[in-house]
Amino acid sequence: MIRVNRQDPAHGGAEETEREHRRRTTMNKEHARSLKNIVINRSMQTRIGFYFIALSLALIGLMMMVMNSYFGDLRSLVANAPDLSLAIQNDVSGIIDRLIVIHTGFLFIALIFVSLYSLFISHRIAGPMYAILKYIEELKAGNYDNKRYLRAFDELAPVMQALQDLGDHLKNKR
Numbered sequence: 638m639i640r641v642n643r644q645d646p647a648h649g650g651a652e653e654t655e656r657e658h659r660r661r662t663t664m665n666k667e668h669a670r671s672l673k674n675i676v677i678n679r680s681m682q683t684r685i686g687f688y689f690i691a692l693s694l695a696l697i698g699l700m701m702m703v704m705n706s707y708f709g710d711l712r713s714l715v716a717n718a719p720d721l722s723l724a725i726q727n728d729v730s731g732i733i734d735r736l737i738v739i740h741t742g743f744l745f746i747a748l749i750f751v752s753l754y755s756l757f758i759s760h761r762i763a764g765p766m767y768a769i770l771k772y773i774e775e776l777k778a779g780n781y782d783n784k785r786y787l788r789a790f791d792e793l794a795p796v797m798q799a800l801q802d803l804g805d806h807l808k809n810k811r
Contacts, residue, residue, distance in 0.1 A: 675760050677767050682759035689755035690748070697744045704740060708733050765793035772800055781808035 676682055715721060715729045765787050772785045781804045787794045 675756060677760065677763040681766075682756065682763050685759040685762065686752065686755040689751055689758070693748055693751040697748065701741070701744065705737070708737060761791070765791045765797070769793060769797055769800065772797065772804075776800070776804050776807065781805070 712730060712733060715726050718726075721729075768785050768787060775781075775783050775785075784801055784804070785797065787797045791797075
C-alpha cells in the first residue's frame with residue numbers, strides 16, 4: 638500500500654493511501670450536482686423566478702425613470718446655460734448619453750444575477766419539498782423503514798424530522 642503526503646481533513650489530518658484518496662475524490666464526483674438537478678419542480682421554480690424578476694424589473698424601471706428625469710433636468714440646464722459654448726454643451730450631452738448606456742448595462746447585468754439567484758433560491762425550496770413529498774408517498778405505501786434526510790441547514794429539516802417521527806410512530810403502532 639502506497640502512502641501519500643495528502644492530509645485527509647476527515648481523519649484529523651492523518652495521511653491517506655492513494656486508494657483512499659481515489660475513492661474519496663470519486664465519491665465527490667459521483668455526488669456532484671449537475672445542471673439538470675437544479676430544476677426540480679419546474680412550475681414552482683418558474684413562479685418563484687417570475688416573482689424575483691418582476692420585482693427586479695419594477696425596481697429597475699422605477700430607478701430608470703428617476704435617473705432619466707434627473708438626466709433630462711441636467712440636459713435642459715446645460716442647454717439653457719447662456720455662458721456655455723455649444724461644444725461644451727455637446728460634450729456634456731455625450732457624457733450623459735454614455736452614463737445612460739452604462740447605467741442600463743449595469744441594470745441588465747443585475748437582472749441576470751437576480752435571475753440566477755432566483756434559480757438558486759427556488760432550488761433551495763423545491764429540493765426539500767420534493768424529498769418530503771417522496772417520503773410522504775413512501776409512508777402512504779406503508780414503507781416506514783426508508784428514511785430520507787435533508788441537509789442540516791435546510792429550512793424544512795424540522796418538517797422532515799417530524800414526518801420521520803410520524804413514520805416511526807405509525808410503524809410501532811402496526
